[in-house]
Amino acid sequence: MTRLVDVRDLRVTFGHGARAVEAVRGVSFHVGAGETVSLVGESGSGKSVSALSILQLLPYPKAWHPSGSIRFRDRELMGAPAAELRAIRGDRIAMVFQEPMTSLNPLHTIERQVAETLVLHKHMLPPDARARTVELLSLVGLPNAAQRLRAYPHELSGGQRQRVMIAMALANAPDLLIADEPTTAVDVTIQAQILRLVKDLQRQLGMAVLWITHDLDVVRKISDRVYVMNEGEVKESGTPAEIFERPQHPYTRKLLDARPKGRGAPVPGDAAEIMRVDGLKVWFPIRAGILKRTVDHVKAVDGVGLTVRAGQTVGVVGESGSGKTTLGLAALRLTRATGGGVYFDGRDLLALPPRDVRPLRSDMQIVFQDPYGSLSPRMSVGQIIGEGLAAHARLPAVEGERRALIAGILEEVGLEPAMQDRYPHEFSGGQRQRIAVARALALRPKFIVLDEPTSALDVSVQAQILDLLRDLQARHRLAYLFISHDLKVIRALADHVVVMHHGKIVEQGPADAVFDRPREPYTRALLAAALDLEVVDAAAVST
């Protein structure tokens, strides 16, 4: 196979002198015509930087290349004149980015944005460009393409925006499409649709695809060849079969082993009931008119009921906007509920005056998704962990005792006792999430809401946090309400699964029953998209 792109010994360094950071250290890879090649790795592995180097899109001169050669159809792109690069960008090599919300200009119609590259590279006249735009938008599966030419990005859903992005990239029938995590920010059902779309388009147009991702399942599904990257180097390369069946490099093995596994431990049916949510409603009013009368409601959570028992993990799955996070906040009375009941240890949390809720807070805790946003940047780790104890007057006044107590909690989550004097910014994402768990654990709660606790973490770190959570649950008989969009994580941890869609529970039951014998079409579509990356029963999900 002829080599379309051939990258050899690529090095990328950011900054100069003592502050220099080597992001990519001698990477070589190539993409053949019509081939799908994946660069897979965790954050900071240098995969995106390597891909951006091809089009010389790095922030030069802060970024620079100590060595390397990038040949595209036997033309050297490294250090090529700007005019030559412009002629290639968007014409022969196109890119799709991760964030569909910000990669389209909100002030321009989609017609204008798609037609721009046609006018620029093909010198098309407006009527021709419009015809071609409609053709492209139909090709990427945007319904009623001709009517939606005048739509602005905010009028489209995330999945539709990503389709428009792909249409823009395809406008000039490029030889190579570079896709930088194009499905990371979209829901699993949409990811399955996008994957199928790219595969179909590739077959029709015969273009090559360089896919950059952290998701091993996506890699396995779509690639002809895979490069596993870590610390700015290619650790291993080969076909998916070679990489997944016979991994050679220890890092690849570690990555594969880190995928969530195991099953949630079932609890006896007579275990004490910790939390019962009954017909819970959280409605946000939509006001209109000069008198701001409530004309309708956004029903974020609409009549949800579930029960969590001691030592049990109840998994709540759903796509973005399904109301699962609002459910978690309302269950802890951190957001106002419109109706229904939340019974914690038999007491109706929603009916209690705030004064009586405060003592109960030591029994119920929450861990948030973003380990960077959930720790106060100006407090030391010891202060963060001790804050809850202080609020409930349980922090020892003697300094030595206090430090020993906090040291004990840190050790329990696998951190060094000496870390209590340091500040959150000195820690990695995984360590920060451990600190957040330690803060929740400090009060010895009975019940913890885990709101996507592993979604912002790399796979290898995710596995460690899941092990930690499982371990703590076994030791303290904790009850978890585990909220996640990631069905693989839920499968590994939950005993009982609740599937949410548009604020309502679609289906709930024991994990085995929901995963192996889903009853509802939506559950089936969700499972197929998440576990097999396939589009099933598209009518049940949104586009």
Next chain:
Amino acid sequence: MAADTFLGRPISPLTRRRIDNFRANRRGYGALWIFGVLFALSLVAELWANDKPLVVRHAGNWYVPIFATYPETTFGGIFKTEADYRSAEVQRLIEDEGDGWIVWPPVRYSYDTYKKDLPPGVGAPSPPTAFDNWLGTDDQARDVLARAIYGFRMSVLFALVLTALSAVVGVAAGAVQGYFGGWVDLVMQRFIEVWTSIPLLFTLIILASIVEPNVWWLLGIMLLFEWVAFVYIVRAEFLKVRNLDYVRAARALGVLDRHIMFRHILPNAMVSTLTYLPFVLTGAVTLLTSLDFLGFGLPPGSPSLGEMVGQGKENPQAPWLGLTAFTVLSVMLVLLVFVGEAVRDAFDPYKAVDA
């Protein structure tokens, strides 16, 4: 990991980056040094611009008139009041009869020293003379240089106190509004809108006709109006941060509202407040000067740059008055604006030092 320190205190990389950003703005960094030196010098103005000598040697004894009060009789005079060292008689008593000598500060005038020995034929305001009135005298025969030095100090101190007090009040009000939101916010916002529509200048003019204005009166009245400047930024910051996960986590821990406000949100709001501070400071300087210029400011006799501007306007034949006031004011304001710009750079999250 070796801890980074600044002025002996351990600091986070974020603080380090802010300090580096501040220093990278060379103009602002230089302005801070110049302003700091000028302000420090003005704080000890009594040591180098005074109508009392630093040291007196008289009849084998040492005297330090700037720190102690001595009656004229100490030096063999007849009055029991404090010696007027500027008078020829006292100087004669010390130097000739007491066989001593006098060490004067470089500027032999204080801001309220009236020059009684103007040469014949020269009226106040008198023009600059070498070695005596370096910048001339004003229309009451007071040394312009001494008045400029003390006036600078007065302006800066007044502005600092006013800014600090209005920051305290404004931040507290903004914090309450932003944190609780809803009705509290709505009512206070409307009150502030009505309040800010009251014109400060007219209020002061009316009040000046009722009470004798002094520094504390002025400070109090200006404070009533200045605190509003901080409310908007602090309120916006609180509205934003109160929904962040770490604030939610604190609420889930059962932490009291006032602790959440002080410990978690206020440090964030302080960043935007600090950015704003130098500009409020310059505003306060200008406000005080304009009131003094109009005659509704500090009580008569106080060292005031505004009053000097007014004298410059009244006495076009004495350009040293207007020029001095103009130079001092513009240098002070320019320095403060430069410092303010550097502070803004320092807290700018998008500004990298090595760019």
